[in-house]
Amino acid sequence: MATHAVEANFDGLVGPTHNYAGLSWGNVASKSNVNAVSNPKEAALQGLAKMKKLADRGYVQAVLPPHERPHIPTLRALGFAGSDRQVLEQAAQADPAILAAVSSASAMWTANAATVSPSADTADHRVHFTPANLSAKFHRSIEHKVTGRALKAIFTDESYFAHHPALPSVSHFGDEGAANHTRLCAGYGDPGVELFVYGQAAFNESAPAPVKYPARQTLEASRAIARLHGLDDRHAVFAQQNPAAIDAGVFHNDVIAVGNGSCLFYHELAFLDEGGVLSDIRARLAGTELQPVRVSAAEVPIEDAVASYLFNSQLLNTPDGMLLAVPGECREVASVSRYLDSLLQQNGPITAVEVFDVKQSMRNGGGPACLRLRVALRDDELKAINHGVIFTDELYNRLTTWVEGHYRDELSQQDLADPMLLEEVRKALDELTGILGLGSIYDFQL
Numbered sequence: 425m426a427t428h429a430v431e432a433n434f435d436g437l438v439g440p441t442h443n444y445a446g447l448s449w450g451n452v453a454s455k456s457n458v459n460a461v462s463n464p465k466e467a468a469l470q471g472l473a474k475m476k477k478l479a480d481r482g483y484v485q486a487v488l489p490p491h492e493r494p495h496i497p498t499l500r501a502l503g504f505a506g507s508d509r510q511v512l513e514q515a516a517q518a519d520p521a522i523l524a525a526v527s528s529a530s531a532m533w534t535a536n537a538a539t540v541s542p543s544a545d546t547a548d549h550r551v552h553f554t555p556a557n558l559s560a561k562f563h564r565s566i567e568h569k570v571t572g573r574a575l576k577a578i579f580t581d582e583s584y585f586a587h588h589p590a591l592p593s594v595s596h597f598g599d600e601g602a603a604n605h606t607r608l609c610a611g612y613g614d615p616g617v618e619l620f621v622y623g624q625a626a627f628n629e630s631a632p633a634p635v636k637y638p639a640r641q642t643l644e645a646s647r648a649i650a651r652l653h654g655l656d657d658r659h660a661v662f663a664q665q666n667p668a669a670i671d672a673g674v675f676h677n678d679v680i681a682v683g684n685g686s687c688l689f690y691h692e693l694a695f696l697d698e699g700g701v702l703s704d705i706r707a708r709l710a711g712t713e714l715q716p717v718r719v720s721a722a723e724v725p726i727e728d729a730v731a732s733y734l735f736n737s738q739l740l741n742t743p744d745g746m747l748l749a750v751p752g753e754c755r756e757v758a759s760v761s762r763y764l765d766s767l768l769q770q771n772g773p774i775t776a777v778e779v780f781d782v783k784q785s786m787r788n789g790g791g792p793a794c795l796r797l798r799v800a801l802r803d804d805e806l807k808a809i810n811h812g813v814i815f816t817d818e819l820y821n822r823l824t825t826w827v828e829g830h831y832r833d834e835l836s837q838q839d840l841a842d843p844m845l846l847e848e849v850r851k852a853l854d855e856l857t858g859i860l861g862l863g864s865i866y867d868f869q870l
C-alpha cells in the first residue's frame with residue numbers, strides 16, 4: 425500500500441514593509457511599478473485571504489513569518505554605525521537604494537525560500553531543506569539565514585527533517601529554491617521525480633545563456649542541492665530553461681511551468697529541450713503516466729503568460745481532478761482568459777479554475793505560486809512539525825487582527841527611512857513569533 429502523505433503549502437506572510445522599489449532587473453512587474461505607493465496592510469490581508477480560502481477547502485495550509493526589515497545588521501555590515509536610528513538616517517542619506525534593498529518584504533515569496541525534497545525521494549528517508557542563497561539579487565541574498573532559522577523552528581525533529589545551509593553565495597551557485605524545482609509523482613507519499621530547472625551552466629562559458637536578462641539559477645547549484653538531499657539519478661532531472669524565455673521576463677521557471685502529481689502544465693517555450701525533459705521524466709516516473717498539459721505560443725503568446733502569470737498558479741488535487749488557482753490578472757488578458765475557458769473543456773487533468781486576488785504581490789512579480797512553499801509530508805512527519813504555524817480559523821483571526829493592528833495602509837520609498845517604521849516592525853514581529861510559537865528567530869531577538 426502506498427504511504428499516505430499530503431502536500432502542505434507554507435505561504436509567506438507579507439511583511440509590514442511591503443513596497444515597490446524596482447529591485448529586480450529581469451522581473452518586468454518589479455521594474456514597471458518602481459516608486460508606486462504600496463499598501464502593506466492590503467497585501468498581507470490578500471495573502472491571508474488566499475490561505476483561508478484554501479484551508480477552508482481542506483488543504484493543509486501553513487504560514488512562514490516575514491523577516492525583520494529594514495535590516496539594520498546588514499547596514500552595519502556595510503559600515504553605517506551609531507544607534508539604530510543613526511544607522512537608518514545615514515543610509516537614507518548616503519544611499520537610499522541600499523536602504524530600499526534592506527527594507528524589501530521579498531521573503532514573502534516563499535517559493536524562493538528553499539528547496540525541499542520529501543522523504544520518499546531521499547537516500548536517508550528524511551525530508552531535506554536547503555534555504556536558497558538568492559545570490560542574484562542583493563535584497564534577496566540577505567534572506568537565507570532567517571529562513572533557515574524559521575524552517576528549523578518549524579521542522580525541529582532531526583529524525584524526520586534534515587537542514588542544510590544555503591549554497592555558497594556567489595553567482596556560480598546561484599540558487600532560487602523551489603521556484604525552479606517541481607516534483608512529479610503518483611501520490612505525494614510515493615517516490616517522485618524532482619525536476620530542477622536552471623537558467624545557465626556557470627562553469628561552461630560556451631553553453632546557451634540568456635543575453636538580455638540574468639539567469640538566476642545555475643546547473644551547478646541544482647546539482648549541488650540534489651547531492652545534498654541524497655537524490656540519485658532516479659529521482660532527479662535537470663533541465664535548462666529556454667534562454668529566450670528568461671529574456672522575455674521569465675526570471676523563474678515557475679513563471680512558465682507548474683507541476684503537481686503526474687501533471688506538468690507548461691508553455692511550449694519553457695524549456696530549451698522540451699522533448700528531452702518529457703522523456704527524462706517519463707523514464708523515471710513510477711506508478712503513473714506523465715500528463716503533460718502544453719500551452720502553445722499560438723494560444724498564449726509568451727508576453728501574455730508573463731503579464732498574466734498564468735503559470736504562476738497553484739495546481740492542487742481535488743476529489744475529481746485538479747484545481748488551478750490563478751491570479752486575477754489571468755482574466756484581464758484576453759488570450760489567457762480564452763485559454764482558461766478552453767482548458768476546462770479539454771477533459772484533461774485540470775478540471776477547475778479559481779481566481780485569487782493577490783494584486784499587491786503581483787505588482788512586484790509574485791503570483792499565487794510564488795507565495796507558497798510546498799512540503800510533501802507523510803502523516804507522521806506532519807504530526808512532528810511545530811503546529812503553531814498551521815492555519816486554522818483561530819490563527820486566521822489572530823493574524824488578521826495582528827495585521828490590522830500593526831500594518832500601514834500606505835508606504836512610499838521615503839517612508840523606509842522613518843525610524844518609527846523600524847519600531848513598528850520589531851514590535852509586530854516580536855508579537856508574531858509568540859503567536860506562531862517560533863521562539864526567537866530574528867536578529868533583534870537574539
Ligand SMILES: NCCC[C@H](NC(=O)CCC(=O)O)C(=O)O
Nearest residue numbers: 444445446447448451454533794
Ligand atoms: N517568485 C517571485 C519573486 C519576486 C521577487 N520580486 C522582488 O523582489 C521585487 C521587489 C521590489 O522590486 O521591490 C523577485 O524578483 O525575486
